[in-house]
Amino acid sequence: xxxxxxRWAGVAGLLLASLAAQAPxxxxxxxxxxxxxxxxxxxxxxxxxxxGAVLDTTAQAELRILSxxxxxxxxxxxxxxxxxxxxxxxxQDQAALQKQSAATDHAAVSMAPAEFxxxxxxxxxxxxxxxxxxxxPVEMLEELARTDSLPAGPAKVGAAWTRTRTRAIPTLNxxxxxxxxxxxxxxxPYAGQPAATIVVHATGGAALPxxxxxxxxxxxxxxxxxxxxxxxxxxxxxxxxxxxxVLLETSSTSHNHLHVNLVGPSPxxxxxxxxxxxxxxxxxxxxxxxxx
Numbered sequence: 001x002x003x004x005x006x007r008w009a010g011v012a013g014l015l016l017a018s019l020a021a022q023a024p025x026x027x028x029x030x031x032x033x034x035x036x037x038x039x040x041x042x043x044x045x046x047x048x049x050x051x052g053a054v055l056d057t058t059a060q061a062e063l064r065i066l067s068x069x070x071x072x073x074x075x076x077x078x079x080x081x082x083x084x085x086x087x088x089x090x091x092q093d094q095a096a097l098q099k100q101s102a103a104t105d106h107a108a109v110s111m112a113p114a115e116f117x118x119x120x121x122x123x124x125x126x127x128x129x130x131x132x133x134x135x136x137p138v139e140m141l142e143e144l145a146r147t148d149s150l151p152a153g154p155a156k157v158g159a160a161w162t163r164t165r166t167r168a169i170p171t172l173n174x175x176x177x178x179x180x181x182x183x184x185x186x187x188x189p190y191a192g193q194p195a196a197t198i199v200v201h202a203t204g205g206a207a208l209p210x211x212x213x214x215x216x217x218x219x220x221x222x223x224x225x226x227x228x229x230x231x232x233x234x235x236x237x238x239x240x241x242x243x244x245x246v247l248l249e250t251s252s253t254s255h256n257h258l259h260v261n262l263v264g265p266s267p268x269x270x271x272x273x274x275x276x277x278x279x280x281x282x283x284x285x286x287x288x289x290x291x292x
Contacts, residue, residue: 026154027187027196030072030120030147031245037065039246040081041144045280050273053089053097058082059108060285063144071245072120072150078141083108108137116145120152132171139167144282149182149200149238150245159184167204167232172212176232178204187242191249194242205231213260224264231257247284254278 043059060082068074085101087094111129118124123146128138148163155161163180179202186197208228211217216226236252256276 077113079113
């Protein structure tokens with residue numbers, strides 16, 4: 001080998017060593033909570049319905065850690081401190097949507113805290129306020145406590161993994177299987193703190209059972225059968241603090257689609273589609289230190 005070849009080999013070796021030194025080390029993102037820790041999050045959701053209606057929700061949620069036995073293993077209680085929705089809709093839809101939103105707003109702030117038991121690969125709702133009116137706020141609180149979209153062990157930038165989950169919709173008597181495609185896309189400062197960025201794309205769909213939709217019985221009396229299906233598609237980008245795995249912020253956009261095919265005598269038979277597009281942001285506001 002010529003002397004110049006040795007020099008090139010030496011330069012290449014130094015370059016590789018430099019790149020290796022600069023590459024971020026694997027990180028563990030399962031949260032390391034402390035018993036008594038309280039985390040307060042602001043929540044903003046805009047739901048744009050294909051009918052033209054727009055619902056804007058602002059909320060404040062608290063996650064209180066009851067116990068912690070290790071990374072990603074904890075019990076927690078969650079509640080809403082504030083929850084309010086404004087409605088903009090056509091005159092024929094305004095009253096109904098306003099009534100529905102007001103009922104959800106009241107349920108969110110009046111219900112008892114929901115309690116969850118979490119472990120790596122496991123999530124359980126221990127207790128919650130019973131009743132369909134509380135389903136939506138409870139589901140939102142569950143998202144604050146869930147860790148199933150996080151890597152199970154140390155991971156590097158570029159790592160990707162898949163999870164599955166079931167989303168229950170009690171009001172429609174159906175559970176929808178979801179696939180979560182997750183990736184660790186960056187390790188960089190966020191909001192002034194070392195953080196990891198995870199992107200999750202969740203998709204799923206299911207046919208609704210007969211008579212699941214409101215008004216199905218009235219349609220049946222006219223000889224019409226409603227065949228319906230739902231589809232969910234959500235992309236979320238979340239930033240987690242490296243020091244303890246605490247969620248700093250999540251920004252997401254959801255597309256929920258409902259397809260209804262009326263089967264029966266023509267010309268009454270027809271198909272309809274409804275879609276809700278919901279951009280949202282969840283952001284850590286405060287985290288007072290536990291009392292010692």
